Amino acid sequence: MPRYILNEKVLGRNKISELVKELGEKIRNYYSSVLNGSNESLYVIGIPEGCVFFSADLVRAISPEGQKISIKYGTISASSYGVNGTTAGDVKLGDLKLDITGKHVLITDTVVDSGSTFHKVLDLVKSKNPASIRTCCLIDKSAGRKETIPLDFVGERIAEDRFLVGYGIDVAENFRNLPDVWDVKSVQN
Numbered sequence: 001m002p003r004y005i006l007n008e009k010v011l012g013r014n015k016i017s018e019l020v021k022e023l024g025e026k027i028r029n030y031y032s033s034v035l036n037g038s039n040e041s042l043y044v045i046g047i048p049e050g051c052v053f054f055s056a057d058l059v060r061a062i063s064p065e066g067q068k069i070s071i072k073y074g075t076i077s078a079s080s081y082g083v084n085g086t087t088a089g090d091v092k093l094g095d096l097k098l099d100i101t102g103k104h105v106l107i108t109d110t111v112v113d114s115g116s117t118f119h120k121v122l123d124l125v126k127s128k129n130p131a132s133i134r135t136c137c138l139i140d141k142s143a144g145r146k147e148t149i150p151l152d153f154v155g156e157r158i159a160e161d162r163f164l165v166g167y168g169i170d171v172a173e174n175f176r177n178l179p180d181v182w183d184v185k186s187v188q189n
Contacts, residue, residue: 002186004163004171011139011156011181016167019138019155020054024061027106027136027153031062031069034104034132041070043100043130047109047121048075049176053168054110054138074098076124078117091120096128105130106153110168111139115147122149139164139181 011019031042042062046055055073063069077094105125112118118135125133136153143161158164163185165171166178175184 002188004165004174004184004186006165006175006182007185008183009180010158010162010164010183011167013167013179016138016155016179016181017057020057020061023136023138023153023155024058024064027058027062027134028067028069030134031104031106035069037068039070040104041072043098043103043105044071044073045096045098045100045105045107045121045125046073046075047078047107047117049077050110050168050170051075051108055108058108058136072098076121078121091117093120093124096124100125100128100130102129102131104132104134106134106136108136110137111141111164112137112149112151113141114144115149118149119147138167 035042044055044059059071059073063071074097076096079092107121107125109118134152135150137151138155140151140154140157141164143159162183163171164181165175165184166181168176169181170176171184
């Protein structure tokens with residue numbers, strides 16, 4: 001099994017914080033008009049485990065203290081990667097515990113890469129008949145894209161084919177805890 005080492009910092013923690021704040025403001029502005037002062041909630045659905053840091057920071061940025069947007073949060077577990085960091089091909093999904101029928105939904109993930117996982121989650125969410133669906137990712141990494149994904153809110157676009165880790169993103173369950181996003185390279189033992 002290959003070993004991975006950090007190669008180059010792609011997004012530092014200050015830039016991540018700035019992007020999350022900007023995304024939160026754009027999403028808040030959009031949903032303020034959609035929800036139009038009603039008592040409805042925005043249903044934010046994260047794709048773990050990779051989105052845990054991003055989703056937590058994002059929901060706080062969408063509805064900071066004193067703001068009027070109520071947020072309900074849930075996750076759909078999904079996996080398409082094997083333990084060695086390569087795609088396993090098929091996507092395995094868990095179920096969503098929130099009832100989103102007739103609700104406004106925002107699907108979030110830290111990075112959209114091939115699009116396979118996001119596409120399957122999007123299909124599952126559509127099958128629950130929400131009132132609307134919007135999508136958000138911190139990083140749109142389009143180089144390996146296999147599926148067409150409508151991304152409504154994007155923090156950063158990266159065209160190069162880089163293997164990213166940090167800020168919730170892992171390779172073989174390593175590097176998830178890093179506060180910055182790095183690309184890694186594989187080295188032989």
